[in-house]
Amino acid sequence: MEIKILGGNSNRKLLFGICEELGIEPAKHTVSRFSDGEIFVQIEESVRGDDVFIVQSTNPPAENILELLLLADAARRASAARITAVIPYFGYARQDRKDKPRVPISAKLVAKLIESSGFDRVLTVDLHADQIQGFFDVPVDNLYATPIFKKYLFSENPAGLDPEKWIIVSPDVGGIKRARAIAEKLWNLPIALVDKRRPKPNVAEVVRVIGEVEGKNVLLIDDIIDTATTIANAARALKDAGAGKIIIMATHGLFSGNALEKLEDAPVEKVVITNTINRDRGTLPDKVIILDISELLAEAIERIHKGGSVSQLFL
Numbered sequence: 001m002e003i004k005i006l007g008g009n010s011n012r013k014l015l016f017g018i019c020e021e022l023g024i025e026p027a028k029h030t031v032s033r034f035s036d037g038e039i040f041v042q043i044e045e046s047v048r049g050d051d052v053f054i055v056q057s058t059n060p061p062a063e064n065i066l067e068l069l070l071l072a073d074a075a076r077r078a079s080a081a082r083i084t085a086v087i088p089y090f091g092y093a094r095q096d097r098k099d100k101p102r103v104p105i106s107a108k109l110v111a112k113l114i115e116s117s118g119f120d121r122v123l124t125v126d127l128h129a130d131q132i133q134g135f136f137d138v139p140v141d142n143l144y145a146t147p148i149f150k151k152y153l154f155s156e157n158p159a160g161l162d163p164e165k166w167i168i169v170s171p172d173v174g175g176i177k178r179a180r181a182i183a184e185k186l187w188n189l190p191i192a193l194v195d196k197r198r199p200k201p202n203v204a205e206v207v208r209v210i211g212e213v214e215g216k217n218v219l220l221i222d223d224i225i226d227t228a229t230t231i232a233n234a235a236r237a238l239k240d241a242g243a244g245k246i247i248i249m250a251t252h253g254l255f256s257g258n259a260l261e262k263l264e265d266a267p268v269e270k271v272v273i274t275n276t277i278n279r280d281r282g283t284l285p286d287k288v289i290i291l292d293i294s295e296l297l298a299e300a301i302e303r304i305h306k307g308g309s310v311s312q313l314f315l
């Protein structure tokens with residue numbers, strides 16, 4: 001069974017990056033549009049009996065999800081032996097429970113769509129909530145970007161990283177587990193928390209900083225930067241509480257609305273993200289650093305193909 005890599009249009013650069021790491025070309029395929037805008041997909045070489053990996057982040061537009069589903073359907077009907085969805089950024093994950101009357105559980109619906117289109121397994125990065133894996137009945141490998149951030153911190157040493165002076169901060173209660181996991185991998189740094197409330201979607205209010213941040217430099221950890229409200233408000237509250245330098249590390253840079261202006265104005269030295277979502281470097285403030293995740297994904301694909309352990313990559 002050969003590896004065949006395909007992808008939709010959400011992140012072609014990452015698709016090619018993964019293929020380069022694996023030393024293979026993407027399988028020949030087209031993902032284009034009919035003149036009315038409908039999606040047209042065709043796999044232009046045999047995938048019969050092959051181990052097919054379809055790379056597609058599911059950030060907006062929603063067509064990204066549909067491209068993923070149509071590619072799976074094409075691969076299944078072309079008799080692929082196994083089809084894996086490689087979803088570097090899993091969108092619709094933030095609506096993962098019915099916390100108000102008459103709202104959907106979008107993450108569950110998207111998981112059902114993905115599964116019913118023919119995928120045998122899912123590979124993703126920093127799912128918004130680990131328990132989303134339970135919305136699937138097929139295996140899900142949820143990688144963490146932590147090793148990539150760690151490598152960056154050790155090699156670049158931004159703003160003079162001295163473990164004695166640093167603290168890990170989560171910008172909300174939901175991120176505390178993530179912050180603790182990264183703290184354990186970085187000299188067991190202490191952790192603190194920003195108590196954030198969301199009166200409505202995309203509005204984030206800081207209530208208070210919990211923990212000793214005065215005189216400390218901060219690594220502010222999150223999974224997603226969307227409107228950048230959470231991270232910018234947290235940075236300001238931390239500064240008010242006497243924090244020194246602040247570096248943000250967040251896996252997925254969605255950057256919607258006026259996020260870039262907010263990041264530019266926020267009292268932070270660096271905003272470190274990964275390329276799970278395709279971003280044009282030229283449009284971003286200089287303080288935004290994009291780390292490449294293709295090597296990690298390629299390694300996971302190779303291990304899945306050979307039946308090796310993927311959890312080794314969490315270290």
Ligand code: R5P
Nearest residue numbers: 223224225226227228229230
């Ligand atoms: C929330 O639970 C997430 O972890 C992020 O903090 C949130 O999605 C960021 O959104 P925004 O940048 O719009 O505040």
